[in-house]
Amino acid sequence: MPIKIPQQLPAREILEKENIFIMDEDRAKQQDIRPLNILILNLMPEKEKTETQLLRLLGNTPLQVNVNFLRTATHESKNTSRYHLEQFYKTYADVKDRKFDGMIITGAPIEHLNFEDVNYWEELMTIMKWTTTNVTSTLHICWGAQAALYYHYGIGKFPLPQKCSGVFTHKVFDRKEKLLRGFDDLFFAPHSRYTDVSIDDIHRCQQLKLLSASEEAGPFIIGTKDGKQFMITGHLEYSAETLAEEYQRDQSKGLDINIPVNYFPNDNPKEKPINKWRSHAHLLFSNWLNYYVYQETPYEWD
Template sequence: MPINIPRQLPATEILEKENIFVMDVDRAHSQDIRPLNILILNLMPEKEKTEAQLLRLLGNTPLQVNVSFLYTATHESKNVSKSHLEQFYTTFEEVKHRRIDGMIITGAPVELMEFEDVNYWKELEGIMDWAKTNVTSSLHICWGAQASLYHHFGIGKFELPKKCSGIYKHTVIEPTVKLLRGFDDEFYAPVSRYTDVEVEAILAHEELMLLSSSEEAGPFLIMSKDEKQIMITGHLEYDVHTLAEEYSRDVAKGIEIDMPKNYFPDNNPTKKPVNKWRSHAHLLFSNWLNYYVYQETPYEWE
């Protein structure tokens, strides 16, 4: 089954060219199916790229999915047009009365700031608190994962000596967990961050499970034991060129930055990177939608 998104959304054309099944509202209403309602709080600056990346993964399952996008009212986005937000996004005030099957909170380029110094932190805390009773399962990505660990579980982040960027091998620690069904014992995933969380703090927390980790890049997949909060410290949703674009951007800004590790063939930035994580990205999002959203959410919210 496809994702149901507005026909005018720029990501629609990208996905259709990739043969991702996209359904418009009229077709969706003709099917006697209870679709899953997924809310995406998109905190990334280049929102249209993130939309396409996440919709690509959400649209590759047998489930019909209605997707809504949320932005923070307390922060003015500088890299997306106001008309795009007005046409395709909504605010928390407009959705807080609803019950949502699944929610995704993306990363954000604010990780070197203290959480409380982020200008939309209070709003984000309200959204995360609301999700505990109004959302079946929440998926948090990169800084969104760190925000969840800090807000829900009191685990802070620490700054790394330099940016951790590249494609890293991760080891599955809990192979029987439904989220990792079909995963290889080892898998690759993109990481792009300046901060990290302590493995020991996760392992010591009675409400958390560490599902996978990397010797080089640290903890990767973390889940609350009630299965309502899933944290991904990297970016399985990234396109093959995303790390290259970030690297070129930082170099152009004069930032002293290392080349993404294990990414460019022969460590030559003129060579096209190879995608080593696509299948596991699709598998993780499929498992999340099936086992933690579809199988757990009521047909009719009371």
């Protein structure tokens, strides 16, 4: 089944070349089935890249998905054109009276800031509170995961001695967890962040359960026991080349940065990186859409 996106969205051409099943709005209106309505709060600076990464995963399931993009009204993006934002993005004021079957809140490269110092923190808190009543299940990624743990459960982040960047091995802790159905006992996933959260704090919170972690990269997938919230501290949505682009960007800024761990063949940045996590990325998003969105959301929101 397809993912439904605006006809002129730049990601459309990329996805069509990758044979991802997409559908424009006109064709979708002719179908009688009810699509899942997914809202993506895109906090990443290069929004078009993140759109493509997430749509690639949402578009590879047996479900028709209707995607809306959300931006913050209290922060002006410097890396995405105003035209793109006005054409494809809504603000909280546009959606606050609606219900959504699922929502994704992305990361943002602002880990060096305290949450309260982020210029859109008040707005983000309003949105996160709204998700508890207006969204069936919300998926939080990287900094978005840390923000959710802090806002909803009072679990803070702490700085790492150096950036956690690379592709790490993770263990599955709960074989019965539907989100991880079909996962290997050990699987790879990329991380890219300067901060982390405490496993002990997660274990102490009765509403949360740790579903997967890495000995090197720490807690990875955290979920609430009711399945309404999932926090993923890494980036399963990343393309094969994303960590390389970030590494080159940091180098050009003169930052003292290490080569991403277990990423470049032979640890040689001149060699093309290999994607080791693609299948688990598709599986996680498919499981989330099926078991925690499609199976749980009402056909008609009251």
